[in-house]
Amino acid sequence: MSTTVLVRRPLLGRLRGGFLAHGRLFQVCLVLLVAFVVVALFAPWLAPQDPTVGDFADTMAGPGAAHLLGTDQGGHDTFSALLVGTRTSLLGPLCVVAFSSAAGIGVGLFSGWRGGWVDAVIGRVLDILFAFPSLLLAILAVALFGKGLGGPVLAMAIAYMPYTARLVRGLTAQERTRPYVSAYLVQGHAPVFVAVRRLLPNLGPTVLAQSTVNFGYALLDLAALSFLGLGVQPPTPDWGAMINQAQAAVLQGQPLSAVVPAVAVVLVVVAFNVVGEQLGDRLARRDAR
């Protein structure tokens, strides 16, 4: 009866069923995400070398004792860059998700609760926002605010907002008709109190699942932006920027400094997707009962 449907891009939807059905993959991905977060928190202490300082005597080195995963053409230690790069690579999407979820919850709750023409207008505006590819919006922001993390994060927060807003709007409209909400109103509670303090917490888990999926996509988009040279600027380590800088090395037959951050991006995005979708599926099962 309840329709807890997450907005998904088709990218990883196909992978579901079969081997994804096992709870183990969910656990593995969860552990992986926790590991990445721990690395991000303690990166400066974990990294064996300073990734911003290049060792020009030892460029494009292979894996070895001195450099665990070799160096790029600037002599930066790939392993250290990977570890420290975790910070910016996760911080960007975190900001995107935080802003987009907060705004999406606000807009969705207001729209779904009010209903009527207000809801119709907001719905149309969200549809228009949906039409803009997030990456395009981010590039526009770069053109306006200059390179760096700030502009793209803001732009992407706006681009991701409709995903959460639409979900929250639908759930709120559905939840609002439930007798427990009517009961709160009949008791004399203020509508704002009922909507924010009583109705919203019941949507929490579903919104969390959507935000988790969004996180993975935001990371992918921001990495792409950095790869294009529009996002995080060197020497600040970042996975997308690392792949960009490794282009010369790839051409010279030393792909490791590009492959390592690329694998990290893929792992994190897949892990976030799996965790988010499984959370969504678990909620759907709970609703069905």
Place this chain on the structure above:
Amino acid sequence: MTALLEVSHLRKTYGATTAVDGVSFSLPPGGALGLVGESGSGKTTTARMLVGLERPDSGTIRVLGEAPAATLRGRTARLARAKAVQMVFQDPYLSLDGRLTVGSTLDGVLRLHGCHDRATRASRVRELLAQVGLGEREAAALPRHLSGGQRQRAAIARALAVEPAVLVLDEAVSALDVSVQAQVLNVLTDIRREAGIGLVFVSHDLAVVRYVCDEALVLLRGRPVEHRPIADLLDDPGHPYTRLLLDSVPRPGWDPETIARRRREVHLAGQGDRFLREL
């Protein structure tokens, strides 16, 4: 003596359909009125208008001689409205907040209505739950760990916590198992006797209405067709529709064929309206 509830000429339409039209009644202190009808009779819409969940297109609702504020912008107006009329909903599985224990739900209602002392609230919660036959264990439980009957009693306690003048019950026992329904019916009759609360009891079940109420108002497609003391109404139904409803209740020696024929006759005699013609 002022009537608890004075309702006159309520009307509510949704687009082209008229949900309620011309419903008037008055409820004396401690009185109990049954709103009887089948689906589409407007009984639930009437109940929702009484508690302010729907706004009537026209007509007035007075509680203890005063009309509650039409809009509920301010806190005072909202609380006054809540004190006037409370409601118990049909489905006990959906009408309690699943995240809060029964005790904290009641505690929240008491706090909202100006009881600021924690200890007073705690003892009042115990009192309210005892009134509906629930104890400490149920107070500490989440709704999903309670049976349907226990939930509905908790919902009644929640409505009583506001100390309303009138309690509206919208099919409040029809989702319950028979053996449990009787427990809740007894709770209701006790409350009525002890607290002197007025009851508006919305139901399709004439036998249950007879047990709880003094008077019944029969609705057909939003219009009142008969409003009399329930005993008279059951002894000698005046309107063919009331008679049809009464005959439709299964009992030994019951002959569904006669009822089906009577229903067609009601239609042929032109006394039934579109509702009867549908089948």
Place this chain on the structure above:
Amino acid sequence: MTLLEIDALTVELPGAARPVLDAVTLRLAAGEVVGLVGESGSGKSVTARSALGLLPARARVTGRVLVEGRDLVGADAARLREVRTGVASMVFQDPRAGINPVRRIGDFLTEPLRLTKGWSRREAEARALELLAAVGLPDPPRHLRQYPHQLSGGMLQRVMIAGALAGEPRLLLCDEPTTALDVSTQAEILALLGGLQRARGLGMLLITHDIELAAASCDRVYVMYAGRIVEQAPAAELFGSPRHPYTRGLLGSTPPLTGPLERLRPVPGAPMSLAESAPGCAFAARCTFAEPGRCDHSAPELLPLTAAPDRSAACFRVAELPNPAVTEARP
């Protein structure tokens, strides 16, 4: 040969504390109307579904379900199909849930005939018109082209009954056929079912939570509680002089429409869920007559009453209990 014979049917679900059905034994002869009364979780729907071989997939099943002599427990697909298409069929509680809302009434009725019997569209449609007329719908050719949302609940339930009759069944299982409908519609649907049952000599199993409805429309009634049959009696006698404490409790819980208005005597507690179990009689915990050390020790069997061999009850104390003041059949 008995039309439906359920013999010691036990159904256990993994994770449940008690069996869904516990040694259920039930008989239904051709032309007989039998009621199956119980509250939520009593197992009455599971019992009815077993007569179509519809049992929960992960259930452990023992006992026998014989439909015209064919055992459906562990039966292969061919035998199940034989029974479902030609011997037994079912009418469900909510007619809207049982019909595809985007297909026409005509498709709903003709498709099974064309698929299972290989009839042509013309033959199937002719039969569908007959069926719609048989269930008393006013304008069969028009209804054939209508969609479910264009019909009221009562009319749609008639369509469902027409669908159940399509295979010329001899056993009609009705699972709360009027619970989702209005009171006055209920009478019409029961009048229709009663008429069809008599005209076609159907055996009918009526599942309901409403003991008065069962008493009013059945020949014989079984009362179920927590997966067990606790009492079996001719309908009129069950209503006038219930013997099992649970049946007495049910009747004492139902407010009367006429006669003196006394305070109801509800059964304390709530029906037993699948997460609970009892070593003895499942009703002992709620029973005012329960004898500690006996009733909560082992489960009583369903045995014929010595005073009335056509009745049976599953209660150790049934012979010792005061005979209930024979409630006059209410007018």
